[in-house]
């Protein structure tokens with residue numbers, strides 16, 4: 019017997035329509051680089067998203083066509099999130115920090131029909147335009163007075179494109195399973211692969227973000243998206259914010275500590291989301307200028323994800339900002355949210371130290387994400403917080419295959435997706451990511467967690483950032499090497515750092531050596547680029563039996 023409830027597809031356009039009805043005056047603040055902070059409302063976004071949908075229709079855009087963006091977080095990008103997907107086309111957000119060859123590959127692979135870009139990417143577009151074969155026109159996200167002078171023949175102006183269009187547009191009733199947006203993974207190995215989100219997956223994922231055990235997003239929030247709209251739909255926040263009427267604060271290209279601090283202060287930010295490297299820079303700015311964020315700001319939650327949240331970063335937010343950290347884990351293939359770290363009633367009396375230990379965990383899975391860990395034979399491991407194995411996930415906002423089936427099947431026979439992470443799960447369902455399978459250090463038949471070692475090293479007052487990599491070793495297969503960036507003006511010797519670690523990790527985990535560098539390499543999404551480090555130092559321990567390489571100073 020079927021239920022007798024209304025059958026309405028879950029569509030991104032319905033989120034916008036709800037925003038227009040329920041909270042049209044909630045704000046979107048953005049820094050576009052064109053003027054001081056631009057403010058508009060969901061009503062403005064809705065009106066202009068409809069104009070955009072009409073403009074795209076005039077340009078001949080068909081359902082399913084890919085419309086690309088090379089853009090920072092800003093209100094015009096937000097209009098595209100709703101206008102493009104709402105009309106049935108697919109918003110393809112390209113990460114501008116990728117190598118130009120990768121961008122070219124991605125745009126051609128996706129067969130993008132139009133490309134919308136922010137002014138800061140004008141030169142990049144000029145360079146790539148002749149090689150983007152399917153793109154019919156390039157649209158600068160600006161007005162006529164600021165149009166870039168570049169050698170691109172089919173160049174259009176966004177404001178001109180939409181200004182003559184009607185503000186009325188009837189959103190099509192789509193099958194909720196059709197594609198809404200496309201995002202390529204950074205492709206640390208091989209070519210980038212496209213993850214194709216659907217209206218249904220995006221809506222279900224956004225509902226989960228709004229729950230209290232998700233990000234607890236509500237109309238009372240002013241949410242700063244440091245996480246870029248060109249990567250995994252800014253963790254789904256543009257949809258979730260429109261759903262509940264949260265104010266959105268979009269920082270544009272200025273992601274340095276000072277700019278973010280100012281924006282948080284100006285826009286009454288209560289919730290901020292980003293990767294650890296961004297927060298390290300903000301905290302260093304606060305430290306260097308002896309600021310008092312707990313007094314200045316209204317920040318009460320910070321979501322840290324994309325890489326493990328270092329304990330010191332969590333502690334600084336708690337102590338200096340009086341803000342609670344929500345440590346979250348996920349990946350592009352998971353829309354991205356899988357787990358969020360909240361405490362349970364039994365932790366109510368935990369001391370700050372105990373709480374910080376708990377927050378090192380990536381947290382508990384939300385409804386919609388099933389997870390399990392398996393050993394190398396495929397047997398499921400116990401959820402006892404001790405056994406650690408390959409982490410598999412399943413759920414309605416997790417990819418079933420890559421765009422154009424690139425790389426072949428990605429699910430096992432029972433529909434599980436291998437995340438590529440090594441993890442343990444405890445009896446309370448807390449996930450602890452040990453490492454990426456490719457980053458875990460295999461020493462004498464045992465595993466050493468590079469994440470835990472990095473976390474411990476970053477607890478030292480002189481350390482700005484730390485990376486630990488497994489380096490081939492003649493006796494132990496691999497041994498950890500600690501690569502450190504010191505804070506400006508601070509000093510620490512190798513011996514001091516090793517004895518600091520000795521008190522915090524098992525003795526056999528101790529790195530065999532420490533290397534000091536000026537800066538660490540990061541990926542396009544702000545994560546440590548360990549592949550590069552491993553290449554740089556691959557024969558470090560084998561060379562030590564002879565003489566260390568000249569470029570290595572230890």
Ligand code: ADP
Nearest residue numbers: 203204323324325326346347348349350451454
């Ligand atoms: P890309 O695939 O482009 O590098 P993703 O955002 O998809 O970017 O990366 C997902 C991976 O990032 C996860 O599989 C995991 O290894 C790592 N990751 C994400 N969040 C965390 C976290 N909180 N702690 C540890 N690792 C994390």
